Amino acid sequence: MNVAVCVKQIPDPAVPGSLSADHTLDRSGKLILDESDSYGVEMALQLVDAAGGGEVTLISMAPNDEVSGLRTALAMGAAKAILVSDPALAGSDALSTAKVLAKSIERAGDIDLVLAATESSDGYTGTVPAQVAELLGWPALTFSKHVEIAGGTVKVQRQTEAGYDEVEASLPAIVSVTAGVVEPRYPSFKGIMAAKNKPVDKVTAADLGLDAAQVGWAGARQEITNVEQAPARQAGEKFEDDGTGAEKLVAFLEQLKVV
Amino acid sequence: MKVWVFAESAADKVTTATLELLTKAREIGSAVEAVYAGSGDTAGIAASVGAYGATKLHVIDPGDGLPGQVAAAGLAQLAGSEQPDLILFAQTYDGRDAIARLSVKLDRPVLTNGMSLSADGGSLVFGTAVFGGVTLVDVKLTSDGPALIAIRPKSFAAEESGGGPAEIAAVAAADAGRAAEAKVLARHIEEQQGPKLEEAAVVVSGGRGIGAAENYAPLVEELAKLLKGAWGASRAIVDAGWVPYALQVGQTGKTVKPKVYIALGISGATQHLVGMKNSDNIVAVNKDGEAPIFSVADLGIVGDVHKVVPALIDLLKAKQ
Numbered sequence: 158m159n160v161a162v163c164v165k166q167i168p169d170p171a172v173p174g175s176l177s178a179d180h181t182l183d184r185s186g187k188l189i190l191d192e193s194d195s196y197g198v199e200m201a202l203q204l205v206d207a208a209g210g211g212e213v214t215l216i217s218m219a220p221n222d223e224v225s226g227l228r229t230a231l232a233m234g235a236a237k238a239i240l241v242s243d244p245a246l247a248g249s250d251a252l253s254t255a256k257v258l259a260k261s262i263e264r265a266g267d268i269d270l271v272l273a274a275t276e277s278s279d280g281y282t283g284t285v286p287a288q289v290a291e292l293l294g295w296p297a298l299t300f301s302k303h304v305e306i307a308g309g310t311v312k313v314q315r316q317t318e319a320g321y322d323e324v325e326a327s328l329p330a331i332v333s334v335t336a337g338v339v340e341p342r343y344p345s346f347k348g349i350m351a352a353k354n355k356p357v358d359k360v361t362a363a364d365l366g367l368d369a370a371q372v373g374w375a376g377a378r379q380e381i382t383n384v385e386q387a388p389a390r391q392a393g394e395k396f397e398d399d400g401t402g403a404e405k406l407v408a409f410l411e412q413l414k415v416v
Numbered sequence: 417m418k419v420w421v422f423a424e425s426a427a428d429k430v431t432t433a434t435l436e437l438l439t440k441a442r443e444i445g446s447a448v449e450a451v452y453a454g455s456g457d458t459a460g461i462a463a464s465v466g467a468y469g470a471t472k473l474h475v476i477d478p479g480d481g482l483p484g485q486v487a488a489a490g491l492a493q494l495a496g497s498e499q500p501d502l503i504l505f506a507q508t509y510d511g512r513d514a515i516a517r518l519s520v521k522l523d524r525p526v527l528t529n530g531m532s533l534s535a536d537g538g539s540l541v542f543g544t545a546v547f548g549g550v551t552l553v554d555v556k557l558t559s560d561g562p563a564l565i566a567i568r569p570k571s572f573a574a575e576e577s578g579g580g581p582a583e584i585a586a587v588a589a590a591d592a593g594r595a596a597e598a599k600v601l602a603r604h605i606e607e608q609q610g611p612k613l614e615e616a617a618v619v620v621s622g623g624r625g626i627g628a629a630e631n632y633a634p635l636v637e638e639l640a641k642l643l644k645g646a647w648g649a650s651r652a653i654v655d656a657g658w659v660p661y662a663l664q665v666g667q668t669g670k671t672v673k674p675k676v677y678i679a680l681g682i683s684g685a686t687q688h689l690v691g692m693k694n695s696d697n698i699v700a701v702n703k704d705g706e707a708p709i710f711s712v713a714d715l716g717i718v719g720d721v722h723k724v725v726p727a728l729i730d731l732l733k734a735k736q
Contacts, residue, residue, distance in 0.1 A: 173545050211479040250525050267422035282528045287516030296598040300509050316661050337655030378525050383554035398719025403727035406685050409715045415618055415676050
């Protein structure tokens, strides 16, 4: 079974983010594998293992031919990657991104299952997996916290507001997985060394047959009209607990009349 | 402006998020209609959406498919003939499925995670927040066609219009293609006792700092019960399997806006802050004095939750 995993390389969330002059997220620094995507990579590796054959292909769109996040996922065990990097893609919204990913999945060929995170940690639109599915004409099993494959069918536990639903579809299909669906492995030293020589197919929007008008700022068809700091919450009080912390909490709650 | 709202229900009752969207739709639109993908008590749904201003309820039967995904085909067909200017969705699981597939069918961009929306003359101004709510961004769409917008629950108040039941109109079956192949085999409700997270006046949430799954009940649940509140969790402990997903507060979980939010052993990652930052009052207990949660807390106690919380519980019990 061949599995493609959509992975995003993002600015390190541990470092405070900033916006570029065009109001898009500043992605000029080092990019890393979005932690949310490590779950999809791990899930894919386990499913391919369980199927007894096949390989995991990574699909990523990133500026400046960025590969450091891809190398992390390759070191975990993915076989190869398709990287779409093109200045024409700057400013791409969720739909443009989905168009790029769908075309890349078609380029990969012979894919039975596509995995993605439910949303990226930086953009968090939360629509890309279902948009990719619609572009490919595939079923989408979204927000999955448990995934099983048996005889050409994928069955998931899909999160709902009240609990979860058991949902099933035939392959090929796309599944978006929540964080925590599996425990991602740490790349081994051997894996890290091997990742350096794994193939990364670098392509442009034009290579995928996408017109520049469909992607990037042109495709997004929106403009950012204002950026401002949110009104900060009034500075609160902070105390080191010297044994009276609980009393301070009670006094605060009493003042609010909740006790 | 003709505005549609993608209506959702839980246990045959229209969700509060839907009612919030209808209230906003009334403010910016001259005509408000709802589209609902589901079966069951549609007359009850029509009465509820009508009471919040929808004059018509378009009903799509999703069968045993995922409602949002199957609905997109019917919605696209309907939007093609009736030309709404704006379709509003709640930032929920089914809402995101529906807006995603519809955006492809109509080849329209989506704006999601909205927290404000207004009409500036004929054009819409959509507001969202980035970097965990620190920076506010306004966006305008620059092309014609229905605006597809998803709004985070709790962004607007829900207010009745006093309208009568909406007129029910069944939407002709549309071919959803392979989207309809995803079948719901069974539904599982993870029952929660006590008030609902989204509606409680007091919410107590626990994070990694509580140390272990078995500490959740005696610290977080116990305190919440004493305060007649609901209990929630950070993504970290949901991912770790300590508590069910239904308790998650944050970007990927529920958005809450209680009178008092009490964060126990939660560091306050961006992902969490987005879901609770607009609470009226925020209290935090965490042993790391540098934790970002303290930047939004009205009262912060830098201390061990295993000492502070049991002492607090004792004091509250003594008062009863």
